[in-house]
Amino acid sequence: xxxxxxxxxxxxxxxxxxxxxxxxxxxxxxxxxxxxxxxxxxxxxxxxxxxxxxxxxxxxxxxxxxxxxxxxxxxxxxxxxxxxxxxxxxxxxxxxxxxxxxxxxxxxxxxxxxxxxxxxxxxxxxxxxxxxxxxxxxxxxxxxxxxxxxxxxxxxxxxxxxxxxxxxxxxxxxxxxxxxxxxxxxxxxxxxxxxxxxxxxxxxxxxxxxxxxxxxxxxxxxxxxxxxxxxxxxxxxxxxxxxxxxxxxxxxxxxxxxxxxxxxxxxxxxxxxxxxxxxxxxxxxxxxxxxxxxxxxxxxxxxxxxxxxxxxxxxxxxxxxxxxxxxxxxxxxxxxxxxxxxxxxxxxxxxxxxxxxxxxx
Amino acid sequence: xxxxxxxxxxxxxxxxxxxxxxxxxxxxxxxxxxxxxxxxxxxx
Numbered sequence: 001x002x003x004x005x006x007x008x009x010x011x012x013x014x015x016x017x018x019x020x021x022x023x024x025x026x027x028x029x030x031x032x033x034x035x036x037x038x039x040x041x042x043x044x045x046x047x048x049x050x051x052x053x054x055x056x057x058x059x060x061x062x063x064x065x066x067x068x069x070x071x072x073x074x075x076x077x078x079x080x081x082x083x084x085x086x087x088x089x090x091x092x093x094x095x096x097x098x099x100x101x102x103x104x105x106x107x108x109x110x111x112x113x114x115x116x117x118x119x120x121x122x123x124x125x126x127x128x129x130x131x132x133x134x135x136x137x138x139x140x141x142x143x144x145x146x147x148x149x150x151x152x153x154x155x156x157x158x159x160x161x162x163x164x165x166x167x168x169x170x171x172x173x174x175x176x177x178x179x180x181x182x183x184x185x186x187x188x189x190x191x192x193x194x195x196x197x198x199x200x201x202x203x204x205x206x207x208x209x210x211x212x213x214x215x216x217x218x219x220x221x222x223x224x225x226x227x228x229x230x231x232x233x234x235x236x237x238x239x240x241x242x243x244x245x246x247x248x249x250x251x252x253x254x255x256x257x258x259x260x261x262x263x264x265x266x267x268x269x270x271x272x273x274x275x276x277x278x279x280x281x282x283x284x285x286x287x288x289x290x291x292x293x294x295x296x297x298x299x300x301x302x303x304x305x306x307x308x309x310x311x312x313x314x315x316x317x318x319x320x321x322x323x324x325x326x327x328x329x330x331x332x333x334x335x336x337x338x339x340x341x342x343x344x345x346x347x348x349x350x351x352x353x354x355x356x357x358x359x360x361x
Numbered sequence: 362x363x364x365x366x367x368x369x370x371x372x373x374x375x376x377x378x379x380x381x382x383x384x385x386x387x388x389x390x391x392x393x394x395x396x397x398x399x400x401x402x403x404x405x
Binding site for chain 1 (some may be wrong): 384390391392393394395396397398399403
């Protein structure tokens with residue numbers, strides 16, 4: 001994502017997209033060695049750093065919803081809009097939680113992906129309608145994202161008539177999940193749904209392959225990652241179904257020029273969330289351009305307002321937001337991990353085979 | 362607003378900027394900072 005964001009702003013600077021101005025990125029990492037993944041405390045520190053820098057007019061990120069929940073109140077108080085290319089927990093933008101996540105009032109958290117209000121349920125629909133799953137066991141990884149998406153999945157699974165055999169929570173720092181997997185095995189489920197990211201997901205995939213190899217396994221975009229491929233490897237991760245909260249973009253002809261430029265510069269292959277990050281950059285460039293063109297003061301409030309009213313042609317199509325900052329498009333895509341030995345193990349675009357758009361609720 | 366044509370131009374310029382190894386800032390330009398928060402520490 002970082003490379004795609006840098007590419008977009010380099011191009012904008014090169015083209016003088018906003019005459020008289022140059023973009024400069026303040027890149028911060030919310031991951032810590034202690035957490036072993038995203039760290040909400042570090043994310044809050046990063047949000048405070050952005051807010052304290054008066055030259056920062058907007059931001060991109062975070063990747064993870066747990067980080068987003070920590071950042072959103074701080075960004076709100078600082079009047080600083082952000083566009084996340086991948087965090088999907090719906091609470092952050094929901095009016096129900098406005099006092100918590102946007103205490104200053106105006107929506108400041110925008111997304112170039114849809115939310116788990118669609119990602120979780122639509123995967124339940126896929127399992128029910130396409131794979132004809134009748135019973136399922138549900139796990140999450142204790143994180144804000146994992147719990148939320150598993151909750152949403154579970155609710156829709158029940159609504160579709162699936163028997164939810166049970167629900168457990170994994171400690172992402174634990175090494176051994178054999179006890180819960182042995183319990184799940186004794187219930188003989190047709191499917192396992194895991195809401196979470198790869199810190200627990202890699203271990204789960206390895207151990208589930210050993211204990212419940214024939215059970216259908218599915219997860220959200222937290223399991224759509226080179227970290228899973230590299231950490232669990234084949235055959236352990238083979239067959240997993242995963243969703244993303246966006247259209248499948250890298251195979252779209254509209255992405256060809258971007259992919260050519262990206263792969264010409266970087267060694268890794270872009271995935272769909274690389275493109276949603278690039279698209280988030282295009283939206284911010286457009287917003288700043290419109291503020292300057294309208295001869296309005298270049299303030300965070302004016303940039304936020306310009307983002308709110310965006311209708312920007314991007315690789316994924318025209319990006320616009322609803323009144324809460326959520327993406328108007330609600331496409332959820334489904335993939336299955338299928339080994340392609342001709343490509344790199346960690347090439348997400350090669351190892352995750354696109355299946356279809358998940359059925360909408 | 363970025364028009365479709367402008368978006369296409371921006372994409373094309375990405376290739377040029379990539380070929381040139383990045384952007385060239387003009388001394389008189391003002392700087393607009395954009396914060397970026399990502400999760401770069403990974404374990405797996």
